[in-house]
Amino acid sequence: MSDKKNNNSIFCNHGPTLWQTNQSGLLANNRLAVKDVFAVKGERNSAGNPHWFKTAKSAQNTASSVNKLMTAGCNFIGFTHTDELAYSLEGNNIHYGAAQNPKLKGHACGGSSMGSAASVAANLADIGLGTDTGGSIRIPASYCGLYGIRPSHNVIEKEGLIPLAPSFDTIGWLTQSAELLSSVGDVLLPQQAINKVNTLVICEALFELVDPSLQAPLGKLLEKTKPYFNHHIDFKLPKSSLLSELADTFRILQGRAIAKTHRDWLELPEQLSHFAPAIAARFKMALALTEQEEQEALKIQHEWQAIVAKNLNEHSCLFLPTTPTTAPKLGADTSALRMQIITLSAIAGLSGSAQVHLPLADLANDHPYGFSLMMTHGNDKSLLACVKHLAAHFKQDTPA
Template structure:
């Protein structure tokens, strides 16, 4: 599959299998599957978004179990999709392979790092976009491209055959155009879990202040439309606002330390320094320079958030929260400041190991895709997917024909 076609620039990789199907029946029969180029397929190499990685990679001995499960369920593998380098970006712009233009918003970014998978689904070139989410790499593209996207609870899906970024935070997620298909994929990939009735909506008002002022009113309208679907409404008890301001930096440090431990040897191979985009190179250098002391301080913040989530959420409640502070930025825009604003929101699930789903249900007058997220505590993925499916159906009924 070529990346030279204007419609697929920055979406599909040149390497890997295409139109590969191992089972023509199953619960996901004939759904087109686009797979982020960090998942192993037996006999194939991955680039992880970097030509140097691809050059030095060896063909995989086995296919990742997550891919195997989807193939057994009847999916049609249509191609590997591009990612930001080693998935260490939320931008969706690869200096080696190009940037995928947002199919729902011409001239704007898809977000990253699961950019190719998101663009493939948003452009209706695929039905399911398999990707990863470490710091927001499923949730941000879902928000920008108007898709449903899930970051599952940490470690509920096996990560064998996955090129890691930061193992303590890496999750396998997916993107779809519908809540129904999002849930169907969950039935294939997620373990057996109790499905509880989610009757309580938890609201954290200070989170709304982290969103662009022009989006605060639409977001509150979405909240008001969501509330009637829940029997109870509860405020998220935040002991002090400084905890919000510490989120992004704490996540940056803990993620960076994990990345340094995972990739230090490869990054420091003598005479083989890989070429990275300047912003990504700077992040790797930052990660390598972090100290034990910085990690210990960040861990204290993580423990505080884990305690807060345990106190505020249970098996019958979900948190309503903004997914991104803005709609999709223009392609090539400087997003360095935006990155930390995004992480302030996305780090809540990351630091607590929670499950989060983006719902693309905003109806903005400028046609920019936008929506909101629901989040549940660890291990409640199927309850969350059932809740999302119900809520999406309710929103659909309320939409004028």
């Protein structure tokens, strides 16, 4: 009996199991868990919702990203559960349940790529393929103690992917090691120059966005990280209100993109009744947003894009917290936490930048935690090389 059948809170009941098309390649025999929003020829997706699955048609072709991983030798072990239509950061599905965090009993995995994260954290898979629109790779990576990448926007083809908000959707992945994270990038990412990243950029205001108990550990991680960069640059935001505007700006722009993509389907009679109340409310909010709200939000997005372009280049990366807290307990009310998370995750989203979470914190309570490094659009492979180098040195410096 496969791992898939033993872990119904992580893996879907539909889709292929132990499927392999090529036994050689860069990723030969690595077990691949795939978020249930990627097409596989002849199969249907649920996108986290039974009604969607019931009305879905079988895919005519396999998603290009899945095809590339299979050609590289991966062993597809199953589709994994996701929050409904990937429109949540919780990692909790009213229809299929919540996968418990394998690294922290009784706590959430985070979402929406919850099943892919849980499968890797539980050592049931080596690579968890998922998506990241508002943080759906980065948050589970932080909560589950994994490496996770949100690539630059649109550098990986989204053919065969069920969209949420195309102007922010990215295809990302989770692994237990920086080496494997980079190897997957060699398969999925396009040809890019790999530049030496010698400058660490620090914005102290970002540290104030995390729980007070985590500010000191983050400070220690920063001090441990600094020696691996030749230069350190501090920058201040031109106006403090920019941080408080981040989450709402992203909420509006993401919501407008969702409405433009799914309006006809969402406005069908009784359609929203098939979703959890919190997800349905989010869709209603998205459908009610106006063009004027979008235009105002676009102005703030352009400000952030200018800030990122001014302070980062192909040789520098930003040190930033990934999440404001460690993994919350299963069933906890995370409605307020959602906007706090988005304040941090929107920086990469609004600028189209590449961001990697590194699970390198050593907290006294054994809660997984770490930090992120972010680089400007198109520097994904430089970022992965930097993360691989940094992780190797952290490992050497850690006492046995």
